[in-house]
Amino acid sequence: MRKRVPFTGGEKESLHVALDRHRDAVLWKLEGLDDEQLRRTMTPSGTNLLGLVKHLGGAELGWFCETFGRETGPLPFDFDVDETSDMRVEPHESTGDILEFYGRARAAADKVIDELGIDELGKSWSGDAVSLRWVLIHMTTETSRHAGHMDILREFIDGSTGDHNRG
Secondary structure, three states, rough: OOOOOOOOOOOOHHHHHHHHHHHHHHOOOOOOOOOHHHHOOOOOOOOOOOHHHHHHHHHHHHHHHHHEEEEEEEOOOOOOHHHHHHHHOOOOOOOHHHHHHHHHHHHHHHHHHOOOOOOOEEEEEOOOOOHHHHHHHHHHHHHHHHHHHHHHHHHHHOOOOOOOOOO
């Protein structure tokens, strides 16, 4: 069943559900596709569906965990070597590896969301103080932006459109 942002819910709950709706749309965009389709580059920059999932996993760990002093666990990319490595799926990385990474990132982010208050402050990668509220808004925007990219890529692959399974 599709998640719905509560019409009268609390701020933190509403923001978390909004993020979850877009996270679920990201995963739905992968359903029914084979490995070649998931890795197929569809833009001159090399964008593909699985690379966007890898990027979003890194963003979740960075914004929720690093910002609030939590461990991220191992990352499948190295920004010191290549600042776009989070968008690229390497030949040795399986679809399962990327999905496991995204699931782990999502679970770690959810733990931070559950444990902290909406006004709790952390330190962003740029050194700025940011609240959990700001991070929730930022990651909802980031995830919805890339879910939109994924919608276009998926339409080019097999004609599927929409943000959730209507079946």
